[in-house]
Amino acid sequence: xxxxxxxxxxxxxxxxxxxxxxxxxxxxxxxxxxxxxxxxxxxxxxxxxxxxxxxxxxxxxxxxxxxxxxxxxxxxxxxxxxxxxxxxxxxxxxxxxxxxxxxxxxxxxxxxxxxxxxxxxxxxxxxxxxxxxxxxxxxxxxxxxxxxxxxxxxxxxxxxxxxxxxxxxxxxxxxxxxxxxxxxxxxxxxxxxxxxxxxxxxxxxxxxxxxxxxxxxxxxxxxxxxxxxxxxxxxxxxxxxxxxxxxxxxxxxxxxxxxxxxxxxxxxxxxxxxxxxxxxxxxxxxxxxxxxxxxxxxxxxxxxxxxxxxxxxxxxxxxxxxxxxxxxxxxxxxxxxxxxxxxxxxxxxxxxxxxxxxxxxxxxxxxxxxxxxxxxxxxxxxxxxxxxxxxxxxxxxxxxxxxxxxxxxxxxxxxxx
Numbered sequence: 001x002x003x004x005x006x007x008x009x010x011x012x013x014x015x016x017x018x019x020x021x022x023x024x025x026x027x028x029x030x031x032x033x034x035x036x037x038x039x040x041x042x043x044x045x046x047x048x049x050x051x052x053x054x055x056x057x058x059x060x061x062x063x064x065x066x067x068x069x070x071x072x073x074x075x076x077x078x079x080x081x082x083x084x085x086x087x088x089x090x091x092x093x094x095x096x097x098x099x100x101x102x103x104x105x106x107x108x109x110x111x112x113x114x115x116x117x118x119x120x121x122x123x124x125x126x127x128x129x130x131x132x133x134x135x136x137x138x139x140x141x142x143x144x145x146x147x148x149x150x151x152x153x154x155x156x157x158x159x160x161x162x163x164x165x166x167x168x169x170x171x172x173x174x175x176x177x178x179x180x181x182x183x184x185x186x187x188x189x190x191x192x193x194x195x196x197x198x199x200x201x202x203x204x205x206x207x208x209x210x211x212x213x214x215x216x217x218x219x220x221x222x223x224x225x226x227x228x229x230x231x232x233x234x235x236x237x238x239x240x241x242x243x244x245x246x247x248x249x250x251x252x253x254x255x256x257x258x259x260x261x262x263x264x265x266x267x268x269x270x271x272x273x274x275x276x277x278x279x280x281x282x283x284x285x286x287x288x289x290x291x292x293x294x295x296x297x298x299x300x301x302x303x304x305x306x307x308x309x310x311x312x313x314x315x316x317x318x319x320x321x322x323x324x325x326x327x328x329x330x331x332x333x334x335x336x337x338x339x340x341x342x343x344x345x346x347x348x349x350x351x352x353x354x355x356x357x358x359x360x361x362x363x364x365x366x367x368x369x370x371x372x373x374x375x376x377x378x379x380x381x382x383x384x385x386x387x388x389x390x391x392x393x394x395x396x397x398x399x400x401x402x403x404x405x406x407x408x409x410x411x412x413x414x415x416x417x
Contacts, residue, residue, distance in 0.1 A: 076127035076143065083123055089116035095133050096150060099126060110151040113139060140225065155207055158228050160219040160235045162212070164192045164242060171315040173331065173347050173373065185345060185373050187315055187333065193217075196238060203230050244312040244336040249403040251287055252304040252320065252328050255294055257395045263387065268293050287383050287401050294399070303398070304328055309407065312336045326352035334404060340380040342404040347373045350389045350398050370398075380406045 086095070092115045100107045103126070115137035121129050130148070134141060140153040172186035197212045200221060204210065208223030221231055255263060269275070271293045294300050304320035313335055321327035333345040351369040370389040378384050381403065389398035 076130070077125050081123045081125065082129060083121060084129065085120040086118050089118050091115075092117055092133060092137060092139070096130070096148075099129050099133070100148065105146050105148055107148045107150065110149075112152055113137075113150055115139070153224055155222050155224055156228065157220060157222040158232070160221065160232065162193060162196055162217045162219055162235070163239060164196070164217065166193060166214055166217070169314060171331065171333070185347060187313075192242075196235070199234060199238070200231055203227060203234060241312060243408065245309050245407045246312075246334045246336055246342055247307060247309055247405040247407050248316065248318075248332055248334070249287075249307045249405065250305070250318060250330060251291075251302065251401040253291060253294065253399045253401065254301045254303045255298040255397050255399065256301070257298040257397060260297060261395070262390065263294065263297055263397055263399070265387075267297070271296070287403060290383070290385070290401065298397075310334050324353065326350070328398075328400070330400065330402075332402070336406055340406065341377060342380060342406065343375065343377050344384065344402065344404060345373075345375050346384070346386060346402060347371070348386055348389075348400050350400075352391060352398075378404060380404065 082099070084095075084098070092113060093109050095117050096107055096109060105126075117133045117136070119132065121132055124132070130141060134150065138153050139150060141148055141150045143149075168189060168191060170187055170189045172184065174184045193212055193214050196219065197210060200210045200212075200219060204221075204223055205227050208221065208227055210222075211220045212218070213220070219235070221228060223231070257263070268290070272289060291300055303322075303326065306318050306320060308316060308318055310316035310332060311334075313333065315331060315333045317329065317331045319327065319329045327350075329349040331345075331347040331349075335343040337343075349369065349371045351367050353367050368391060372386055372388070374386070376384050383401050383403040386400040386402070387397065389400075391397070
């Protein structure tokens, strides 16, 4: 058994214990020893003459160095903690040797590794300590069982699945009140894979590069490990948000009014127990309860009832028509947040022909067309009402009920290879 004391320029010495088996006739080799201040000199057997001890300059002690003396495991994230302080620049290699001292871990440092470390680490894991020493110098490391290999940071390549439809979808609608004013709602034309590629490029280092295969839906990215990890988080976030979808339940009611020109919504809200000026004045929780209350103001007929799914920030269009009588075209664009809030861009268009016009066989020019365009913000499962589609000849009013139900707010994922 012998001890080798390795000196450190920053006034630090790392002790390495090793054992060696000597064959019976092998000559004995005396190793030079550099010792710390205050250490007892190594003992020489009395049978051998002691060589003259050269006068060596003793190394001053490190300002603060504290290692957990308990047995440390091979897990870099083990609960044992260590604290180190280097007031003067210390060679990176020597610091790494210190970190694995007293552990079952081995460390192999690339010969090209050069640099120093100055700093103070308090109550950190072995992994945190190694990363803190290597990161400022631009070095990386890998772990193979009990061997830690330190090398200059290098690029690697990963493949990311892009589970997006390679389809351009646009939508635009304009409501013109007269020749001077108009309200336009639109989704700008964009290419989802181009957008993803631009987002990835914004996260690359100067050495990074990306190629997006549009047919396979695959992104090949080459960069440093930390950059690739960030890109993985970004692509996963895109999948999580892009895969959110909502089930939209629509119900179109036609109310033949009794002795009134329009529905009295104040009475309706009062019977539903909704305050006149509350934030939920335009919302109901139970569409069936609303239908029952509306029946007190006229005969209620369900014109259409549909249910369809819509993806996050993608337009969905549903059309329900009775040939020659009426038709409802409803365009909805949902934006779904993770907290259960759904923003809806709702654009209903109701066209109908009065019974007298139908009897006379009037053409399409005699159709009554009502349009609306609005943006609402509702909770998951609440119902929003769109009303005001009046037919004076028949004393009828059409009410559109729209209930969004979030199907998956956090589904999706990304795989990287």
